[in-house]
Amino acid sequence: MKRFNCQVCEQTIYFENTQCLSCKSALGYVPEEKTLMAFHQGENDLTGLSDQKKFRRCRNGITYSACNWMVESDSKHDYCFACRFNRTIPNLSVSKNIEHWKILESSKRRLIYSLLEFGLPLSNKHEDPEGGLEFEFLKDTHERIMANEPVMTGHLDGTITLNIAEADDAERERRRLKLKEDFRTVLGHFRHEIGHYYWLLLIQNTGRFDSFRKMFGDENLNYQNAMNRYYQHGANDSWRQSFISGYASSHPWEDFAESWGHYFTIIDTLETSIQFGVKFSDNDEHLDPYHCSSFQKMLDQWLPLTNSINNINRSVGRPDLYPFILTPRVVEKLVFIHDLVQEHRS
Ligand SMILES: [Zn+2]
Ligand SMILES: [Zn+2]
Ligand SMILES: [Zn+2]
Structure with missing residues (x-):
């Protein structure tokens, strides 16, 4: 997640905020601009401070305070993207x-x-x-x-x-x-x-079945039987060698979904840490995880980061924040996901 600052007072603001706690400006996320914007409160609309465009809050924001995303005022939609x-x-x-x-x-x-x-x-x-x-x-x-x-x-x-x-x-x-x-x-x-x-x-x-099966196994394996087996006996003792989680070992589809989800966790968390100035070498600040073509480069930051946050958690008496082991086999799967995402991004 990016680090956002209030356009009025520069205060760091959170992705979930609807108001700046420091200067009280109205805030909302504009997905088209990929930014958390500050607004002037008008009678019916909110006007963006940076570009003067007019917006409304998403209906789930207006009715239930359940959303802080914005819709352009002339949009035919009541709900945000x-x-x-x-x-x-x-x-x-x-x-x-x-x-x-x-x-x-x-x-x-x-x-x-x-x-x-x-x-x-x-x-x-x-x-x-x-x-x-x-x-x-x-x-x-x-x-x-x-x-x-x-x-x-x-x-x-x-x-x-x-x-x-x-x-x-x-x-x-x-x-x-x-x-x-x-x-x-x-x-x-x-x-x-x-x-x-x-x-x-x-x-x-x-x-793309061939490359998928080479990496994760044959998805034609009976899914219901695989689930029954997993919920009855759990994962095999040696699952950590090849899988990111015990559940990933239950079926090739679950292995893919677990690896995919884990890849998202790595990229988004790495972005947050870089945006907040956490760095382990002099090159870190130029790394943009959502747009970086080298997974290895990100891993070089990710491993020291997780090592340090786990130790910080232990120091305050909490369990590890990142209870995962990235074995070479697991990394291969993450690289597969990385290449797939890179290939299909617009
Ligand atoms: Zn502010
Ligand atoms: Zn919404
Ligand atoms: Zn699943």
Whole structure:
């Protein structure tokens, strides 16, 4: 994530902010300009301080304070670029739903930020019903649970479903422990599921099966059996040699999605650290992770960075922030993802 500064007072502002805490200017993210802008508050519109263009807040921002992205005033859309991917949101009259939904929306915008920075093909299902992307944010209901049909987080033909229970810290942690995972975050879910979507677009639709199978294995392996085996017996003891997570070892599709999501974590976190002036050598400040063609160059920064943040976490008495091991086999997979993203960026 880039570092943003208020255009009025220079204060560092966060991607999620709607107002500058220092000078009180209205703030909003303009995806077309890839920037968090400061605005003059007009009667009906907000006027950009840098270019005098007029904007409105996304309807989810106006109605629920659930979005800080902007729409140009003359646009036919009520919702911002990111919110136009929503197909279903939970029933907001049910208590806690709005709180949990906002957490999902916030992570979703970080995901869309990354996709726009990479310049990957991206359209919503209104524009492209066949190949587009959409999100369903669903809550388990009493009926669903009684029928043994809980909401499953997953991807199918461009529809990403997320169970909003994942936004509840206690529930997500309970699931993490039950599944013996090292890492489970809402943002991680988005980065993983979008990997399945791009597998469809960039591997299946381009017929790139040979190179995919060489790296991740044959995806024709029966998926349901693989899942049953994984949830019954867990990952093989030696999974760390070849996989970024235990779950990645369950099936080639999951290996791809886990590697894809991890690649996003590396690039975005590296961008944040560089933007905030963390450096390990004199060349660091020129590195732009979203546009860097060499994965090795990024790895040269990433390894000392994760090593230091893990030790910082231990010093304050917290578990490692980055509980992963990048073995040569895992790095090969990340390079595969890197090359794929580089090839398909516009
Ligand atoms: Zn300010
Ligand atoms: Zn929005
Ligand atoms: Zn998956």
